[in-house]
Amino acid sequence: MTRWLNDDEQRAWRAFGLASRLLTDRLERDLLAGAGMPPTYYELLVLLSEAPERTMRMSELAHWTNSKPSRISHAVNKLEEKGWVRREHCVDDRRGWLAVLTDDGLAALRATAPRHVASVREHLIDLLTPEQLRQLEDISQVLLDHLIEPGGAQ
Amino acid sequence: MTRWLNDDEQRAWRAFGLASRLLTDRLERDLLAGAGMPPTYYELLVLLSEAPERTMRMSELAHWTNSKPSRISHAVNKLEEKGWVRREHCVDDRRGWLAVLTDDGLAALRATAPRHVASVREHLIDLLTPEQLRQLEDISQVLLDHLIEPGGAQ
DNA sequence: GGCGTTTAGTTCAGCGCGAAACCATTCAGT
């Protein structure tokens, strides 16, 4: 009844599972060592830095990071403590809050980015041929089309 | 000075990063719903079930899961509470402990496996062509050769 | 044999996260 994995499938799945876990761990360690923050926080700073006015609604941050509101709330708290982000009341909807990237936050991001990019290069990009990189993108896109929830994350 | 990512690299990296995170999350949710345990615990049961006498040293478990001793210690505690694993003193080295998969543990694993395999199929294997699956394995292997620490996990 | 060093494993404090309960504001239907 159960369609078990054959040898090829087994090997591919195990290799992929382990590789993506190790890569994630490694990038996390590098970023933590270099920037004192986890990748998820870094991602928030990147999003804010690319947004108009360096500002985003909490719910937008949750949406674009495919995560739950509570995570954003926790994260923005921590980033606020570090002085990298500040909250502002939302004018047109008094339930909402805006997260604003501060100058210090932008500086921290700029100081960190080179090391992070170098890490991504070292442990992923530069290991693969351009052809493999294209294959990886195609494969990832297939997974994303399947996995992304229609309305984004809640 | 910094070699920034070009567009192709950027897209590949972002797609891969997000896809592997979403896949991990999804498999975790499925497994948690179906078996009441996180994937990491499941992995331990699998390892034990394949080991001679359904038995392994704590340090071996740590080695093969590429993880730290403290994680194994916590995990085996929890699995012991559930009655799926029990500890036995190691005879030839009285510092060490053996983790033994109980009959209940094996039963729990067997009851869970089909749903887990179905989940892996649904969200990964069956989405890809055999060609893509082979590419994914090759790519993963490149990463593993680079990332695996010579002596296993520390 | 005795003593410092290494090794196996546990414990404790703290982190990032999710689920669920909760509060405040806004919206929809009448």
Next chain:
DNA sequence: ACTGAATGGTTTCGCGCTGAACTAAACGCC
């Protein structure tokens, strides 16, 4: 205008994990 439902965020609690400090047993070397 009023009331019930939906929405935006926060808070509390518990989980799995890590790093560091710690205990106990084994090893190396004289």
